Amino acid sequence: MKAKINENYSIREATLEDAKTIWQAIDLHRDYLKTWLPFVPKLHTVEDEAAFLHATLSVPYQDRNIVFMIEKGKEFCGLIGFVNTDNVNHRTEIGYWLLPEYQGQGIMTQSVKYLSRWAIRERNMHRVQICCAVGNHPSNAIPQRLGFKMEGTIRHGELLSSGEYADINIYSILEREI
Numbered sequence: 425m426k427a428k429i430n431e432n433y434s435i436r437e438a439t440l441e442d443a444k445t446i447w448q449a450i451d452l453h454r455d456y457l458k459t460w461l462p463f464v465p466k467l468h469t470v471e472d473e474a475a476f477l478h479a480t481l482s483v484p485y486q487d488r489n490i491v492f493m494i495e496k497g498k499e500f501c502g503l504i505g506f507v508n509t510d511n512v513n514h515r516t517e518i519g520y521w522l523l524p525e526y527q528g529q530g531i532m533t534q535s536v537k538y539l540s541r542w543a544i545r546e547r548n549m550h551r552v553q554i555c556c557a558v559g560n561h562p563s564n565a566i567p568q569r570l571g572f573k574m575e576g577t578i579r580h581g582e583l584l585s586s587g588e589y590a591d592i593n594i595y596s597i598l599e600r601e602i
Contacts, residue, residue, distance in 0.1 A: 426543075429534045435492040435504065440481065442493055445500045451525055457583045460560045465585045477602035481511075485512060494522065494535055501526040504535050508545065514550035516543055533566050541602055542569070547586055550599045557582060557590040567576075567595035 426436035438446070447470040450457060458464040467473055480491055491505035502522035509516040518539055522532050536554070543549040554572060556563040568574075572595035581592035 425492075425542075427538060429494070429531065429538055431493060433496050433501065433531050433534070435535055435538070438477060438480075438491040438493050438503070438505075440474060440477050443477050445468050446477075446493075447473040449500055449502075453523055457521060457556070460557055460563065460590075461521055462583060462585050480519050485508050485526075489516075489548065492535075492539070494526075494531065496526070501531065503602050504532070504539060506539075509547075509549075511548075514548060515553065516547070516549050516551075517553045517555060518543075519555075520566075527562065533569055535566055537570055540597060544602055551596055553594060553596040555581070555592050555594050557584070559590065564593055564595075567597075570596045570597070571601065573601075 426434060428434045447467060450464060450467055450473070454464060467476075477491065480489060483489070487509070489506045489509050491503060494501040494504055500523075502520065504518065504520040506516045507519045518536055520532055520536065540552045543552050552572075553575075554567045555578075556567070558564070558577060575594045575596055578592040579593065580589035582590045584590050
């Protein structure tokens, strides 16, 4: 799947061939990204990223947690995708990150809006949720802007790479609310 998010940006499904591009971006911005993304310190090589993509792509499409590249033309900007998808109960979660130079332009808000609707219309989801560390204000602003309801906070729900536990806000939107 490939889709235009706005006149300059698009999303498309990541492939194994994207492993090097993704890993290089993570490696270049490692100190910045590891603040809120606990997986960053565990990615040591391009092979680690390729293994993640291979594991994801090996799952049958209808059950897959799809990972999407966010691009400006051919420039890689970040990732967005589904995690913790539960097809039995028709729910999924969207996770995302954007390189610093692309933040503050509404790209991720537009990407989350598009994928939320796509999940409901094309993947038969009833509920889409987003989990954000309480202190990650830019990330929390996205579901708030899009009309997701804050359901609560999980205390010490994520172990950050700093060794600290972060409380996690849970937001959701239902099929009838989109």
